[in-house]
Amino acid sequence: MDLNYLFHRQQVSMMMSAAARGAEARLAHAQLASRYATQIATTQARMGADRLFVAA
Template sequence: MDLNYLFHRHQVSMMMAAAARGSEARMAHVQLAGRYARQIASAQAGMGADRTFVAA
């Protein structure tokens, strides 16, 4: 998967969480951002990135 796409979707999810009016919507966006973060970390690890520098 394209890392730029994943970084973009993660950022959009975080912005949506910040703008959410309710706690349920906010939590849903934060959880989605977390899934993107795990996909980013997995992709980076698959490319040989040092885990020290991989953000979770």
């Protein structure tokens, strides 16, 4: 999967979490961001890239 797409989706999820009005929505978006971070790390590892740029 394209790393740029994953980074974008992670950032959008983090922004949505920060802007969410309810705790349930905030948690759901934060969990999505975390899953994207995991996918980013996995993809980077497969590519032999460093994990320095993964925001959790």
